[in-house]
Amino acid sequence: MGPKITTELLKQLRQVMKNPRYVQEPVQAYIVPSGDAHQSEYIAPCDCRRAFISGFDGSAGTAIVTEQHAAMWTDGRYFLQAAHQMDSNWTLMKMGLKDTPTQEDWLVSVLPEGSKVGVDPFIIPADQWKRMSKALRSAGHDLVPVKENLIDTIWTDCPQRPCKPLITLDLSYTGVSWRDKIVALRSKMAERKVMWFVVTALDEVAWLFNLRGSDVEYNPVFFAYVVIGMNTIRLFIDGDRMMDPAVREHLQLDSTLEPEFKIQVMPYGSILSELQAVGAGLSPKEKVWLSDKASYAVTEAIPKAYRYLTPYTPICIAKAVKNAAETEGMRRAHIKDAVALCELFSWLEEEVPKGTVTEILAADKAEEFRSQQKDFVELSFATISSTGPNGAIIHYKPVPETNRTLSVNEIYLLDSGAQYKDGTTDVTRTMHFGTPSAYEKECFTYVLKGHIAVSAAIFPNGTKGHLLDSFARSALWDCGLDYLHGTGHGVGSFLNVHEGPCGISYKTFADEPLEAGMIVSDEPGYYEDGSFGIRIENVVLVIPAETKYNFKNRGSLTFEPLTLVPIQTKMIDVNLLTEKECNWVNEYHQKCREVVGAELERQGRHEALRWLLRETEPLARGQ
């Protein structure tokens, strides 16, 4: 597929940027961020405004359109994809490279004096607004909220906002009732002396009430806001979803409850007026707790003096530490997921040599095998099924125009995952169905060494994930290689596949310390543009580590892999592994055999079981 032709659209946008029907004064630039009103990473089709105006549909990017220019900021995962999808009206701004200007610096360099820069106040997070507004003001420009979204005014066939039925989760999945979660939240509020808490992130709403939805593809969430007071709960949600008896029962909407647990249901669109009413009724010392990533619109509804902003909300932090029921669910989900992938890889091993398997077919087969597993709901993100040069496009998704046939001559990279009612998975394996070159094996082995260095790392309680990032790169660095993405992200429990507040990245400095019970991915890689991509990803659980000593009684942590899918030994240059690394691989494969082997046996999947046993033969050093 060629790039999207945007000449006409940009012309229309530039017209509405001056149209008094939509803007009080003409704006000389208009910012189109990625997100929706909840700062979601994955968004509903009606919120894909940046993709609509530019053609670039990666998960991260910000478009800015001025009278003369159109520019797109995105990160290393998407440099190639964005360059493919955008036409020559657009300038690609490669974030993370030394010479790339920030959005603010770029705006200042191109805008005429005294410009107005417009943005939808619901779409821009308050912290970004603040930074951008300050930088523009100090250069003599103004950032202005444009109430009507200007993209929506030119998007004639914009899809409707989804409003799908809800799923209720009982205690066997969640471990804690929504009432107990509210109690814990109110105690955190009391600790910080705040009277109100506004939940704006969709996964936080879903987690708090033990509800799931399907308004956004891949993320089991639903459009809603919540405002929690010390004695009130207001849920802002649209549609007849609250008419579902199971939901009414789950939320005890028709029961006689203590007033502080009585949920008032209100229309989604009334959040701003209700918040303004809350804000107007505040007395001094009555603070309102908000994420500093909440939208500018929601944040501004509360007078500045009453706001209590934090980078991570208490829900975000509580949600990240999985309880026993959630951890057990995640384990079950990962075993089922491994069964599906053993089926897939066993099938690919048979079929690839015939030359009939395309990237899309492989992705569809992966979904088919997953959907056979119990409690499967949907995929957790768009499957990255990529072979040869497509593997170097870090967040590639096969489409008919790029669809490549798997062969015995190219490396195949599959990054995929699913939502099960008991957990969320995300796994990457890189395979060769023929004979890999010595260079491919060398690169794969460096990536594996990095993967093991993180997975086997022991570190003190209180360590932030970003301090582990270099462990994943050290073997690559030694040979002058690297990869341009982070090493890991938090993973939700039947929730978003990317979640805060923890992660493993050289970029993230606001991450919270890792704690036992947190779940993150470990996914170093190596990519050669035009040739191949390698990535090895497991989802890992933070667990206490036994150590010989215990400095200052701090205790230590390490990781336990939840993902149990063989790592292709054919791709490993065993001579590059240390004894310790070799043992790690063998012990990991032994566990795959035992745990996934038993489940394959139970499910009667004998072909896949034979594949698993072959693929988990122990490595011997000095081969």
Added chain:
Amino acid sequence: MGPKITTELLKQLRQVMKNPRYVQEPVQAYIVPSGDAHQSEYIAPCDCRRAFISGFDGSAGTAIVTEQHAAMWTDGRYFLQAAHQMDSNWTLMKMGLKDTPTQEDWLVSVLPEGSKVGVDPFIIPADQWKRMSKALRSAGHDLVPVKENLIDTIWTDCPQRPCKPLITLDLSYTGVSWRDKIVALRSKMAERKVMWFVVTALDEVAWLFNLRGSDVEYNPVFFAYVVIGMNTIRLFIDGDRMMDPAVREHLQLDSTLEPEFKIQVMPYGSILSELQAVGAGLSPKEKVWLSDKASYAVTEAIPKAYRYLTPYTPICIAKAVKNAAETEGMRRAHIKDAVALCELFSWLEEEVPKGTVTEILAADKAEEFRSQQKDFVELSFATISSTGPNGAIIHYKPVPETNRTLSVNEIYLLDSGAQYKDGTTDVTRTMHFGTPSAYEKECFTYVLKGHIAVSAAIFPNGTKGHLLDSFARSALWDCGLDYLHGTGHGVGSFLNVHEGPCGISYKTFADEPLEAGMIVSDEPGYYEDGSFGIRIENVVLVIPAETKYNFKNRGSLTFEPLTLVPIQTKMIDVNLLTEKECNWVNEYHQKCREVVGAELERQGRHEALRWLLRETEPLARGQ
């Protein structure tokens, strides 16, 4: 020495906090930061106000005195020392521990409503003022500048501000003339479109003019400010130092010069009025560049709209990248320093068993041997000469009351360095003059593994030092051990032994990327309170690394040790080293032999040469 008794002093301070002669309105709290008006880490005796009021004389700490409380914030290096030096009037706030409140949070928790918090505006950096002021204001209090320093009003025998002669450095030491440095600075100013630059850091003034002083012990700097315009240079400095013919010649004060290189000399005390005059004469778009760490007083002299603040000044960044003349000077200085230490350790080996060597005597001997070397100026910091439990006090300095005798039964830690006209040194060696226990050797070997992991690390151009910090800890972490300080700091070239903008620490996120030519220390450690301390420190130069591949043509970097002093092999448990680590030690020792051995030979120091040869015998694994 027992703690300083501060009851009377605190009473006096609390009186002046209410005395209308000094404060417009009474202040309920008074902050006494560490620094001087230049935010120096090492300060002149007249600026040791925090030590005067509290007794705690470590290099980092902030005191806050309220009507009821007196509290001291300091970091892990100083927990033990501060606890020893302060009486029971003081509460120690251990920074970096989870439950320690920030100064702001603590103030908010103890102050009565609507309090005023006073601070000397020359002593508090503008960025700290801003953060503190904001936090206090949002809790209903006010941070107020108190023009007269309240400590000075009660410090009856406060020493005079030093005003010592200057040293001029010619091109063979500096590589670049001060005129060329001014030209480079003005070109950076033009790039950023600023018209003025204010130099407030003492080492930046010294570096810019290729001058050195001795106003502050250990740091060869002098009290001065500089204001650089595109066509003017104003140097604010006191005393008759500008009458010295060598200085006049060096600065070409009596030559006919292009006006833009003509230096106007003004009194030190006139900086504020001159800056206010500059500020008043600015037209829009005429910005003034300041460090965001400049004092609140200096920063406030420039109207907010005209300030251009950055965390690191262009001088700070240029100064960090040493040129060929500076690097060669640093190499020479480190060879001379190694000669002195070989003499010392050879002497200690003889004398310690006799039981006559104390920590102070060992430190004095180290200074004596260093002072015999060419171009020796002074020490670069107070020698840390510590044995047994004193070694666990991370920044210990022996005084008669704590002075311990070195013995064959305890570990001895010596962290010391000197200023030579050609360079600055800083080296730590940990020795045992008897037979170390298996546990001591084990801990030493983990620290050594961390030291090597950093020193031998290969990493891409553009990497920030903090990404290397975990390499230094990994071996300790594996066994549940750690150390509560950073791993490395920038080192000046015959300048401050601690300098920005680079470093290696889990704490520093504002560090600038490492570049070839930068010089940092590599100094992991391990400390057991009440037992012993271990640290292994080399000063290392960032150099380009040869790698097998070169991802995105970014190039790679690594370190070359400048310090060439044997690491005691007796303390190493060779079985814990990998082959690579073992080779690193052997190659390092081979270089010590060759380079330092030749110099010992040249200087006719045969005893020390024999010691060097013995101490650098190759390790053999499997011993």
